[in-house]
Structure formats: structure tokens, C-alpha cells
Amino acid sequence: MASIQQINGDYYGSKETLTEALPYVKNRDVYSAAINNFYGIADKELSLYNDAISNYKEALKDCKDEISKQPSLNNIAVVYIHQKKYNEAIKVLASILNQKSINKNPSRKARVLDNLGYANFKKGINEKGLLLMTESYQLRKQIDDFYGSIESNLHLAEYFLKTDSQKSNQYAQSAYEIATKFNSVDERLKALAFLISNDSGNKNAQYAQKYITINDSIIKIRNNFKNKFAKIKYDSKKEKDENQQLRLEKAENELSLQAANYQRIFFIIGITSLFLLLLYLRKFYQNRNRIEKLETAYDTETRIAKDIHDELANDVFHAITYTQTQSLTKEEVKETLLQKLNHIYIRVRGISRENNSIDTGINYSANLKEMLSTYNSSNTNVLINSLEKVNWESIDEIKKVTIQRVLQELMVNMKKHSDAPVVVLKFESTANTITINYSDNGKGCEKDLIIKNGLQNMENRILSIKGTLTFDSEPGKGFKVKITLPK
Template identity: 40%
Template sequence: MIPKRIQIFTFLAALLLAFFSCQKENIDSSKKAKNDTEILKLISKADKFYNSYKNTDSAFFYYNKARTYCEPKEDAKHYIYCMYYMAEIQQAQGDFQGSIKTANETFPFLSQIKNSNYVWNIYSVLGRNYYFTYDYPTAIYYYSKAFILSTDRINKLEAKNNIAVIYIKQQKFDKALPIFLSISKEKIVKENPENYSKTLDYIGYCYYKLKDPKALSYFESSIKLKRQVNYNDGLGRTYYNLAEYYHNKKDPNLVMKYAKLSYENYTLSNNTDDRLLALKFIAENSSNIESKKNTLIYIKLNDSIFVARQKAKNQFAKIKYDSKKEKDENLKLKAQKIKNELRLAKQESKNIASYVIIILALSLIVFLYFFLTVRANQQKIEATYQSETRISKKLHDELANDIYHSMAFVESRNLTSEENKSQLMQKLDDIYSRCRNISKDNTPFLDCQNYKASLKEMISGFNVSSINLLINGLDTISWDKIDKTKKTAVYRSIQELLVNMKKHSNATLVAITFKEHNNVVMINYTDNGKGIDTNKMVLKNGLHNIENRIHDIKGELEIHSDSGKGFKVLIKFPS
């Protein structure tokens, strides 16, 4: 039988344990309620900036701050709500990869959401991101997942519409047309002039591509509706379709009329991407003088859009990074506090801890010794390999490009002229001299005293009758203050780009812009060639060499291209 004193002691211990447990639960409940209030306050502020003030930067900041207060496993609803709007804002600023990453972070918690509209939002924003990055199969996958959810009728129709739009992009007009025709019969669609006019426009476009004369009547009906509600962005799209329609009919007057109307309406709606598309169409169908003028406007607008979106990407990335950093620092402070309390409570184990630290330190020293020894041996092997490959790299990087440059010189110059013949002989003599001395690793380079002239001469060698080559800002750079290594890298990189352009791109227009700001030199290369798909691009040969050269001078290389939409490279390096 248990003694009475022990029974009393056990009862009091259980009572104290229950008391402290209740106290802890009350503290946790109070803390959670305070946290929920703060989250709702931040979301409300973010919603105001997003909906009322149209200030997406501030909205992104407060959505992100609210997100950091959420515990996704316990509060998935608010977490997914914030992440969705952050992804929307990133997408609107052209940061499609950042938007995909933000949306994907919600996947572990979607199953906890009862309201399927939240899940529909995530799938839809992912579908749009993959659509804008030309990954159409993945876009259809997410729109299909959105379609099968139990949501509002308008949401289902929107997902269905988006799938049909992708079929248009895939040139599957016979699959897209019946979908749009079925949508056009929906009462909820007919009651909304903007949505109904867009559907009519898509039907007209499908008929036009299928060579059905009914196309024109649908375009006209769409324009009539859009004019009634002043839907400028939609008018821009229909006018662009009509410009294409009459281009196919070989009616240049109507082509330019509707192309300019498209450009004007996209300008009014502040749709920069489609405005740029309309301007490109105008430039391609204008006379030579007007085409050059429109091309310069296109390049300037394209550059400004690129800079604005790059700033937005950097800003959103910084906001997410700063919030993560703040959260990590708070965790570190909490960990430090716990660590100090443990040190006070376990002072008697200080000596043991010291011995453990000494043993760990000795182990670390031994590990570092063997690690550094192995790494030194690997570096020796790598140095031998690099020494062996240096000569072959020089053959490709410099001699091959110089030979191709000489071939371009022969194509573009009259060799009956003594001056041109002399220049060609000088180039060939230079190539011959370097071939003789390349084993001595003593390859000469251009005259850095006349660097600007040498660079101009090299670029002008590619300005043949089939290529219109524009150079802007070359004379504004302080080349004399830039060291020889950087000038060499710039010369070879531009030469590599021009050689690749002439070999592969079928470009007819090339623009190279030089700028210097805050001791940073920026070189923008743009051509209207066939481009490449950056999602499938592998840096090989020329592009790989350019990347290595720019990184060697502590610079940055950014490549922007889409298949069939030209090729653009931004080079930045400290002057």
C-alpha cells in the first residue's frame, strides 16, 4: 500500500503540472491571437496598396511581411493568399521565374485549404507564367488542374479559355475554335462586354488562320463592343489581328492603318509588351527611312522595359531576402539566449566542454591538413590541363574569329582598292605571325593606343549589304582609362557575337549600344535574328567563351532571347 505522504506529494506534483500546462496554453493562445491580428493588419494594408493605390512595390512588401508571420502548417489560408499576390505582382513585372518559385512554395500546404478558389489562383498564376515563358504543355497542365476544381463557373470558363489561347499559340486553330464558340454561347460571358468581345476576337482570329471569310465579321463585331466600353487594350489586339489579316491579303495601306491603330491603343492602355510588338510590326512593314526611325524607337523602348523589369526583379528579390534575413537573425537571438541559459545552468560541465572543443579543434586541423593537401594535388592536375588546353582555346577564340573577320572583310570591301588590299594583307600577316608564335604563348593583340579605331574597324567589317549595323555611344566611353585586359575581353566578346550572328542568326538588323554610368560600362547587343530558346540554351563554344571572358574581368553577362524573336546580350563590367 502506498504511504499517505507519497500520495499527497504525487497529487500536489500533478496539480502543479496541470497548472503550468494551463499557463503555457494560455500564453500560447494569447501569442497566437496577437500574431493573427498582426497578419490580418498587414494583409489589409497590402490589399489597399494593391487594389486602391495600384502601388505594387508597397503591396509586395506588406504581403511578404505578413507571410513571414504565418506558420503555413497552422495557417495555410493566409500564407497561400499572400504568396499568390506576391506571385501575381512578380508576374506583372515580368519576373516569371521568380513568380513560379513563389507559387511553388505553396504546394506543400494546398491540401490543407478547403476553399478551392485559393488553389485555383495558384494553378492559374503558374499557367500564365509557363505561357509567358513559352512552356505551353506545362501551362496546359496547370490550367487543366484549375479547370477540374470545384469553383465558380466564371473560373472554369477562364481556365477553358486559357487552354484555347495556348492552342492558338501552338497553331492548333481547329482545336481552339470549338472551345471559343462554346464559350461565346455562355450567358455569363455575353453579359460582360469585355470578355465577350475578347472571345469574338479569338473566334475571328481562328477563322482567319483557317482561311474562313467569316473572320472579318467577328473582328468587326469585336471592335464595335470594345469601342462601346472604351476597352483600349482589347482594341489594340483586334487591330493587330486585322493588320495581320490585311498583310496576308497584301493590302499595305490597311496593314499600316491597323498596325498604327494597334500601337496607339496599346499606348493608351499602357501595355508595353504588346505596344512593342505592334511597333516591331510597323517597322517591318515601313519604308527604309521610316523603318530605321521605328527601329530606333523599338530599341529604346525595349531597353527601357528591360531596365525597369530588371530593377523590379532585384527589388522583389531584396525584399524577400531582407525579410528572411530578419527572421534568421531573430532565430539566432533566441538560440543565443537559450545557449546562455544553458551555460549558467551547467557551469560544472565547462571543463568537459573545453576538452571537447580542443579535441574538435585538433580534429579540424588534421582534416584541414589532408583536405588542403588533396586540393593542392588536384589544383596541380587542373593547372596542367589548363596549360594544355590554352593553346587550343586561343586557336578558336582569336585566330578562328580573326580569320572569319578577314573573310567578312573580303565580302564587304572592294579588293581592287590598294588600301583595302593592304589592310587585308596586314590582317593575314598578323594571323601568320601569331600562328608561328602561339606555342610560345606570346600572341599579340590589337593596338591599344588606337583601341577605339580598331574596335570600330572590326565592327564595320560585318556591315555588309544584307546587314544593317547600328553603333551608338562608342565614343562616350573613356577607353584610355580602361586596362588592356578588359579592352581585350570586350573586343573578343563583340567579335564573337558578330561572328555567331553572321553564322547562325540570319539577322538583318544589329544594334550595339555603349554606356558608362557610375564607373560601370554597359554594352547592349541586339539583333532581329531567329534567336534561341533560353530555357533550352546550353552555353557552348562562342557563348561559353564570352561568358568566361566577361567573368574573368569581374563582369556580368545576361542573355535574353526567344525563338523567332531576336537575340539580346547585356555585358556589364567595372571600368
């Protein structure tokens, strides 16, 4: 409100309104700085120059950085010019221009340049003053600072007032036109004053008449504004008091409406949170499954590499060494070599079976039985019971793949660690579950060492399809596993 009053020339009223604002300022910050700056503007317009400078300096104390200090410093320099303290004004304005941050605000830089040029001109340093004012004028035209160019035109009109009346007249006419466009009455009057001084012909009387008309009009308008503003404040206070009662009456209704609104908001928040939670859980499990697949693939690749290195590579090396040390013309040597090559072929086929894709269609049962049967050897007898009694077509593909991979790992573990003469696999099926019982009469091991024997991956697979896996083993008493999973 104080700013509006200053725009309308009510500087005393503006100071009264600023005084009303002071109790609302709790800390020295940007608001107290703004209030003191407005105080300074009002005092400057009322020609209370010492008070104006004091208020601008108070505003500076509340500014936290050099950028926020620049407007108040510029205002102090303007007051110094009014006081004819040109050296002080030039010192302050030059210090602002030396700050790098001034280049970030072209309109502010133009204002400081114009004031610095004007101060130099008033001091009598005409050439430097004209150079700076012209630079400001060009910068304002470049950035379309039309309102700021009014001040540039007025300063240049004053500069050429005694030396080149035609140029002075041009600048004054430009200032008058722009001030008229922006409805800036004080600047229009200043421009008319220069036009009156520069013209001694017929237009002089026209300019003088305009000046008198505008001056009389603005005095009446500003007096009316003061009365109207006072009435508005009075009516506003009265209306505020009348509405206070209505607000109290509406308070209970608003509270009940707010309660209902809060219920709806909490409901929406709850639904939204639940949706986001479900979305997060879905993404979490997708990521976990993806990681498990990557880990499984890595484990599989590692196992294949180990099998090839530990067993297959050794067998191939022995076969090559055999051919290099034995005569292949002998029948018994050829027969032994063929046996070695056949053993290598069986090993390659076994590794391939362990890691190739799994057929989960109608041939699943037969393929599973064939895979388990490949672990039959002269030293190990694998017995498979009741495999065909399970209705495999009612079980989804992921569970079928998991069962086959788990049984493969179980058989590989048996071959590496158990040395079991007999292995028994028994399949049982109920309405809701499938149970697979594995047992062998091999070496067995301590229960604490079971997971270390490469069976952690097997347990992870079963848990991923919500099944359970139970190990039972003791040294010298074989190895037992019970696998239970839902259909």
C-alpha cells in the first residue's frame, strides 16, 4: 500500500502506512530492508535528504549480499547529487560498477551508468559525463528499457540545454512522448520544462499551457487520491469488523467440511500409497527374479567351465598322451583308445544335457526320466519310482524347469561327493502338492557342510517357487533330500 501511495505522490501517507507495517517485521531481513528503502524514497521526494540517506543506510544493514545492496547504494548516490555532493556520489556509483555482479542486470547497470554520467556532468566533467550517459542511453535502447530511457532523455536534454538547444529539444520531446505513454506525470512535467526553455516560438505557449494544465490536474488527482485512500482504509476496517462475525459463524461449518475433506484426502492418500507399494513390490520382485536368473546363469557357466577343466580336459589330455605313447597298429591299443573316446563323448553329452533348454511339453516326463537315467553307471544304480503317476500337464512351466534343474544339480552333487552305489528317487502327488524324495547310500556328510557342497543354488530355486527343501545326512549313513512344492 505504501508503494501505491508513493506512485500517486502521497509521500506523507506512504510513511504512515510504512509505520503500520513495522510491527509485523520480526527479524532484520529483506522485509525490513524494503521498508527502510521505501522510507528513503519518500524522504528524498520530500527533500528530506539527510533522513533519506539515513534510511537507505539502514536498508543496507539488512542486505545480505552485494547484489541486494546495489539499489540502496544507487539511491544514496542520487541523494548526494541532489545535495550537490558530486564527489561522494561518483565514489559510490563507481564502486557499484566495479562489482562483477552488476553485469548480470543490464537495466540496473544502465541506471548506475546514467547517474554516474549525470554526476560527472554536474561536477563539470562534461566529456566523461556525456560518454557515460550516452552509453547508458544506448544500453537501455538495446534491452528495451523504455521507462528507464525517460531519465536518460531528461539528463541528456539538460546536458545540451545551454550548448545545443536543438538536441536538448529532441531529447526532451522523446522523454515527453515516452512519459505520456507510461502515464508518468512528473517526468512529463520535467520534459515540458525543458521544451519551454528551448523554444521561444509559438510552441512555447502550447508547452506552457500543457505544463499548467497537467500540474493543476495532478495536484487535484493526488489530493483526491489521498481522500479516497483514507476512505478505502476506513471502509475496509469497517467491512473487516462486520465480516468477523460472519467468519465466526462459518468456522464451525468449515471445520466440519474440513474434517470431511481430510477423510477423503487420507482415503486417497491411503489408496495411492497402497498402489505405489504394490507397484514397488512388483518392481522389487521383478528385479530380484532378474538378479536370480543372472546369478543362476553365472553359476551354470562357472560349473560348466569347471567340469570341462577338471574332467573333460583331463580325459582329452590322457587320450592324446595315450596315442603318442602307444602303437595304434595293435588291436588292443585301438580298442582302449575307442573306449577312452567313447567316455569323452558320454561326458560331453552329459554336460550338454545338464545345461540345454528343457522341453516342458508332453515329453517332459520322458525327458526327465532319461536325464536321471544318464547318471546310471557301472558303479551307480539310479532307481526312479512313480514318476509317471504325477500329472505333469497340470504343473506350470517354471516349476517344471525348476524341478529338472534341481534334480540335475542333486545328481551332479551325488556323482562328485557321494560315491553312492544306489540312488532312489520317489515321486508322490496329492491334490495340492508334489513331493520328491531322494536318498542314496553314499558317504554322506555333516549337516553343517551340506550347503557348502554346492547345494545353496538348489535351495534358492525351490524357495523361489514357494517350495521347501529338507536335507538329512550323516557321515557314512548316506544322503537324503525331501522336496515339497505346491502345484
